[in-house]
Amino acid sequence: MxxxxxxxxxxxxxxxxxxxxxxxxxxxxxxxxxxxxxxxxxxxxxxxxxxxxxxxxxxxxxxxxxxxxxxxxxxxxxxxxxxxxxxxxxxxxxxxxxxxxxxxxxxxxxxxxxxxxxxxxxxxxNVTRGCSGSTLTGIVPSNLYRGSDGKDIIIGANGDSLYSRLLDAMGVPKEDELRTWDSNAKRVENQDIIDAKIGEWVGMRSTEETLQILAKAKIPSGLIYSVEDMVTDPHYIARGQFEEVKIEELDRDLKIPAIGPRLTSTPGSTKHPGRSRPGQDSKEVLQEWLGMTDADITDLINSKAVIQND
Structure with missing residues (x-):
């Protein structure tokens, strides 16, 4: 510059x-x-x-x-x-x-x-944190688990009370060794066993059924969404997470993400989706915003300082 x-x-x-x-x-x-x-x-x-x-x-x-x-x-x-x-x-x-x-x-x-x-x-x-796959180092259980329908969900039950409620939801007996790991430090030491048990339980049912059980127990959990899941999800829709704009090349409106974060009094929106070719609005911007004359704009275009596409 x-x-x-x-x-x-x-x-x-x-x-x-x-x-x-x-x-x-x-x-x-x-x-x-x-x-x-x-x-x-x-x-x-x-x-x-x-x-x-x-x-x-x-x-x-x-x-x-x-x-x-x-x-x-x-x-x-x-x-x-x-x-x-x-x-x-x-x-x-x-x-x-x-x-x-x-x-x-x-x-x-x-x-x-x-x-x-x-x-x-x-x-x-003197600890160098590195890759840990689908887990978070030092936080257990917080991982990805696959249901019988082949879909993956995330379960985050790393708080002591959350972990206890998860075991209740899974129907784990009171005398089971899983119940003895009642602190995160103990769970970290036994992460592989805990994840295997949760994975076995999740794999016995559909992700939808599992998520219903976990929601009732107030365990943080959720499906790993694709964009196809997002555009049809009732919560996304209710929150107004999508806008539709007109695009010259399409014979229909195009869905785009809405503006965030959400403001209650002055919410944002997309005023202009942009153009397909650079310079389509050069003259309008230079005239209306900068007050330039046609002669000035022509000089800029001829000198290739500005691109103009009609």
């Missing part, structure tokens, strides 16, 4: 209140700042990939660009914090600086922020 005369120092001369947000792989400082960085690579450098997968095979990636999404969220958070600093907040005791600032977001740092206690575990106990 500096090469184009559009860096933060250039724009600060025009508007000192400007909040300038930069998102890059490794941030604007440090030895890696000039390296290219896609989400796939930055998720690895940020430690996210190291804890994903199974211990006996290479790390895996969720079929999503988590780094890009998290960097966008950190950008929004940074902008809101910068607005607070610039505008002030009397109730919160924040005095107005009256000035903008640069929000420096790094993709690797955005996924690094998801690592919970990994750094403290390493520094304080």
């Amino acid at each position: 500096e090469e184009w005369g559009l860096g933060p120092e250039d724009l600060e001369k025009i508007n000192s209140e400007l909040i300038y947000t930069r998102i890059s792989g490794y941030g604007q400082t440090g030895p890696y700042s000039k390296l290219p960085g896609f989400a796939s690579v930055c998720e690895a450098v940020g430690g996210f990939r190291y804890v994903n997968g199974f211990p006996d095979r290479p790390s895996v990636r969720p079929n999503l660009s988590m780094g890009d999404t998290m960097a966008g969220l950190q950008g929004v958070i940074g902008i809101l914090l910068a607005l607070q600093a610039r505008n002030g907040n009397k109730r919160g005791g924040v005095q107005s600086s009256g000035k903008g600032q640069v929000v420096d977001v790094a993709i690797y740092e955005s996924v690094f922020s998801l690592l919970e206690g990994v750094v403290s575990e390493y520094d304080g106990a």
Whole structure:
């Protein structure tokens, strides 16, 4: 941006209140700042990939660009914090600086922020948390279990009272050894046995029947949803989790995710779904938003500074 005369120092001369947000792989400082960085690579450098997968095979990636999404969220958070600093907040005791600032977001740092206690575990106990498959290290039981219909559910009964209620729901006798593991520390030591017993119980019935039993016992549990499950689920629908927008190339409306989080007084919605070709709205934006003349716009198009597609 500096090469184009559009860096933060250039724009600060025009508007000192400007909040300038930069998102890059490794941030604007440090030895890696000039390296290219896609989400796939930055998720690895940020430690996210190291804890994903199974211990006996290479790390895996969720079929999503988590780094890009998290960097966008950190950008929004940074902008809101910068607005607070610039505008002030009397109730919160924040005095107005009256000035903008640069929000420096790094993709690797955005996924690094998801690592919970990994750094403290390493520094304080010399423990390096790694991949643990479908479980969470040190938390039992919290795992994936397959029903007789071939569908998978997650059961999280790692609290002592939750574990006791799960055993009740499973019909485990009072004298069974499963009942003696009444603390998480004991359950961690016997994780394989506990998971095997739960898996055996879940596998004897359909996931729907199992989830009904667990819901009645107030045990956190749920089906692993595909997008097909989501678009037909009554809770998703009742919460308004989908919007429909018009797309030029389709002869019907297109379903997209609704805007979140949900605000009670000023809920968000999609005003414009975007265009199929870049530059279709260039003239409208330049005229209506920036007040440019037809001659100015033509000069920009001819110099290839702006793309226009009718």
